[in-house]
Amino acid sequence: MRKNVLLFCILILSALVLNSCKKDPNPVLNGELIDLRNSFYWAPCSEESTAEDTEVLNFKKFSTEGIANIRTTAGSSQKYIWLKAEFEVSDYLKGKALGLLISYLHFADKVWVNGTYVGGYGNFPPNEKSSLWGSHFYTIPASLINTTGKNTVCIKVYCAGKSGISNHVLIAEHDQTKRVHVYHEFRQSIIYIFAEGGMLFTALLFFLIFVWRKKDRQYLSFSLLCIASMIFITPFFTPQIPLDFLGNISFTTFMKVTLCEGFYLMSFCLTTFILQHLYKRESDRLRNFRTALFLLSTVLTLAAPDYSILMKVCPFTLVISLIQIATGVFFIVKAFFKFNERHSAFILSSAFIPLALSIIIDFVLKNSLKEADLPYFSLFGWLCTLIMFIILLTVKYNKAVVQNEYLNIQLQREVHKQTRELSKKNTKLTEEIKRSEADLEMASIVQKKFFPYPPRTLKGWDIAVSYKPLDKISGDMYDYYVTKEILNGFSLFDVSGHGIAASLVTMLAKNIIYHAFIRNRKKNESVSRTLYEINDEILEAKGDIENYLTGVMFRFNDFDKNDVCQVEMANAGHPNPILYSAQSNICDEIESGNSDEHHGAIGLDFITVSFPQITFTMAEDDILVFYTDGLSESTNKAKEQFGSERIKKVIKESYAKDAQSIMEDIIDELQSFTKDEKRNDDITIVVLKRENTANYIEELSEI
Numbered sequence: 123m124r125k126n127v128l129l130f131c132i133l134i135l136s137a138l139v140l141n142s143c144k145k146d147p148n149p150v151l152n153g154e155l156i157d158l159r160n161s162f163y164w165a166p167c168s169e170e171s172t173a174e175d176t177e178v179l180n181f182k183k184f185s186t187e188g189i190a191n192i193r194t195t196a197g198s199s200q201k202y203i204w205l206k207a208e209f210e211v212s213d214y215l216k217g218k219a220l221g222l223l224i225s226y227l228h229f230a231d232k233v234w235v236n237g238t239y240v241g242g243y244g245n246f247p248p249n250e251k252s253s254l255w256g257s258h259f260y261t262i263p264a265s266l267i268n269t270t271g272k273n274t275v276c277i278k279v280y281c282a283g284k285s286g287i288s289n290h291v292l293i294a295e296h297d298q299t300k301r302v303h304v305y306h307e308f309r310q311s312i313i314y315i316f317a318e319g320g321m322l323f324t325a326l327l328f329f330l331i332f333v334w335r336k337k338d339r340q341y342l343s344f345s346l347l348c349i350a351s352m353i354f355i356t357p358f359f360t361p362q363i364p365l366d367f368l369g370n371i372s373f374t375t376f377m378k379v380t381l382c383e384g385f386y387l388m389s390f391c392l393t394t395f396i397l398q399h400l401y402k403r404e405s406d407r408l409r410n411f412r413t414a415l416f417l418l419s420t421v422l423t424l425a426a427p428d429y430s431i432l433m434k435v436c437p438f439t440l441v442i443s444l445i446q447i448a449t450g451v452f453f454i455v456k457a458f459f460k461f462n463e464r465h466s467a468f469i470l471s472s473a474f475i476p477l478a479l480s481i482i483i484d485f486v487l488k489n490s491l492k493e494a495d496l497p498y499f500s501l502f503g504w505l506c507t508l509i510m511f512i513i514l515l516t517v518k519y520n521k522a523v524v525q526n527e528y529l530n531i532q533l534q535r536e537v538h539k540q541t542r543e544l545s546k547k548n549t550k551l552t553e554e555i556k557r558s559e560a561d562l563e564m565a566s567i568v569q570k571k572f573f574p575y576p577p578r579t580l581k582g583w584d585i586a587v588s589y590k591p592l593d594k595i596s597g598d599m600y601d602y603y604v605t606k607e608i609l610n611g612f613s614l615f616d617v618s619g620h621g622i623a624a625s626l627v628t629m630l631a632k633n634i635i636y637h638a639f640i641r642n643r644k645k646n647e648s649v650s651r652t653l654y655e656i657n658d659e660i661l662e663a664k665g666d667i668e669n670y671l672t673g674v675m676f677r678f679n680d681f682d683k684n685d686v687c688q689v690e691m692a693n694a695g696h697p698n699p700i701l702y703s704a705q706s707n708i709c710d711e712i713e714s715g716n717s718d719e720h721h722g723a724i725g726l727d728f729i730t731v732s733f734p735q736i737t738f739t740m741a742e743d744d745i746l747v748f749y750t751d752g753l754s755e756s757t758n759k760a761k762e763q764f765g766s767e768r769i770k771k772v773i774k775e776s777y778a779k780d781a782q783s784i785m786e787d788i789i790d791e792l793q794s795f796t797k798d799e800k801r802n803d804d805i806t807i808v809v810l811k812r813e814n815t816a817n818y819i820e821e822l823s824e825i
Contacts, residue, residue: 159186159292189488236267249372250282354388374432383420480503576602597616614748638652653692676690695722700773704777
């Protein structure tokens with residue numbers, strides 16, 4: 123298939139060459155024409171020279187043969203010349219409007235017929251612009267033609283760069299000459315617009331393919347190669363679009379950006395495409411070298427102050443770009459010597475055959491046959507090479523798609539097989555999950571039985587507890603110790619971790635903690651001593667279980683005659699409780715000393731612990747709040763922790779309320795802070811508010 127496509131591209135290129143090389147392709151010549159190719163004379167002139175000067179200038183014979191014939195004849199230093207030709211009209215052309223056709227003239231020109239200005243192409247300095255490769259057509263009204271004697275055509279030419287004129291200069295009937303002009307315009311300019319559109323579509327297509335398959339970077343490099351080609355080809359169809367759209371951009375800048383930079387970018391992208399198509403990983407050194415070549419060409423081009431200097435710089439930048447291309451060619455040649463890469467190298471090199479042939483054709487036509495007005499077949503050869511690249515990438519993409527389809531079919535079969543097996547296992551797993559959920563539900567019920575809600579009020583106390591496990595079972599545990607209506611103590615512990623393991627440790631620890639508190643209260647041992655004993659007993663009971671506990675324990679002594687209760691507290695690595703004093707209106711944390719005095723948690727083997735005892739008093743309306751770290755360490759979407767300061771703020775604002783309302787306000791503040799952020803720990807909150815003991819007795823009396 124690739125051979126057929128290559129042959130097709132070569133045939134197309136050959137047809138274009140044969141069609142363009144016809145000596146006289148002009149459909150006009152049903153009647154008569156006046157051929158001026160060997161009729162021109164030339165004379166140097168200044169910028170200010172007018173058509174009247176042609177009467178006194180010394181003209182010399184001028185040959186329209188060859189490329190850049192004006193520069194060759196007049197020299198590179200001459201900026202302006204006059205070209206002059208004389209002709210007589212036949213009886214057939216007398217009384218008719220005529221057309222003058224110059225198939226190619228560079229740089230810019232103005233034309234007079236018998237002393238009357240009939241038009242021009244391009245602009246003279248200071249805003250010089252060239253019509254480039256476009257055909258020049260001028261209307262000569264019948265009133266300007268001398269029906270007897272000679273007629274004079276004078277052309278003032280601004281010479282810049284490779285200035286030249288085609289040897290196809292003719293005069294014939296206006297309408298017929300116009301048709302020839304349209305033919306030349308299509309052949310030399312308009313046809314490139316179609317190529318531009320095709321490359322734009324191709325660039326977008328392969329960019330979208332790259333977006334879908336980012337690992338195949340050759341699609342991206344080929345897309346960029348098409349864009350670079352579009353930029354490079356732009357000057358070839360510029361005569362067909364108004365140059366006013368360029369605004370204040372000079373012609374020299376336009377040529378730098380399009381023809382020059384487009385070619386440099388093409389060279390860079392082409393080499394990149396070659397390397398990626400051959401699956402060559404480009405080293406940093408090589409990439410830096412190629413980038414330096416590109417930047418060097420760019421700097422030399424941008425530094426050129428005018429069009430003439432730019433034309434002198436271009437041979438050097440062309441050599442630099444050829445070095446860039448030679449890098450890619452080197453890797454193609456190198457691949458021929460590797461058996462596993464030889465096929466790819468052959469296919470890739472075959473894509474360059476149309477380009478190579480067209481370059482040879484251009485060399486022969488432009489340098490040997492001196493055909494200045496023929497199009498550059500190298501452009502068509504390059505388009506054929508791009509088509510070959512498209513076919514290579516399409517075939518490669520098609521193989522990848524077919525392979526993916528095959529893999530998808532195999533994957534679907536495997537998925538169906540695995541789905542059937544997973545369905546069976548899922549059914550079994552669902553049954554096991556239901557049993558596990560039932561077990562967890564039962565464990566949750568049992569655990570809650572272990573932690574009953576305390577009485578709403580006890581003598582001198584208003585109590586509220588919020589117990590919210592993260593899952594059905596919790597690692598938090600609390601307990602209270604009462605004798606009839608008297609509150610003797612309260613404890614809150616938090617087992618490390620979550621889930622079943624943590625919940626089992628809470629059930630193991632609850633009994634130990636309860637008996638330790640009761641035993642040491644009877645013996646009048648300190649709360650600090652109680653925590654030490656709890657630590658020793660839990661270490662022995664849990665064995666190799668890694669979970670540990672933090673906690674805080676309170677013991678409440680009898681109320682004195684002023685209804686003040688003395689509270690003893692010891693803290694085992696737990697968040698500091700918060701005490702609100704109604705008398706001073708101060709809300710602060712109860713700290714157990716610095717890290718030297720207070721350290722460690724319960725259940726950590728081979729670690730020295732210290733749980734110093736703290737004593738404080740609570741009078742009527744004083745509030746004690748303690749909680750697990752699930753409250754203070756809850757976070758919002760910004761990962762900011764709730765902290766203790768917000769708890770203090772709520773307590774100070776709600777101190778006049780009962781314990782249940784204070785606790786609800788804390789929970790509301792937490793929900794407002796975290797919003798929809800998922801919590802990651804159990805939360806237990808205990809609020810103890812002192813009440814007047816006399817009121818409790820009065821309530822009993824009323825009951």
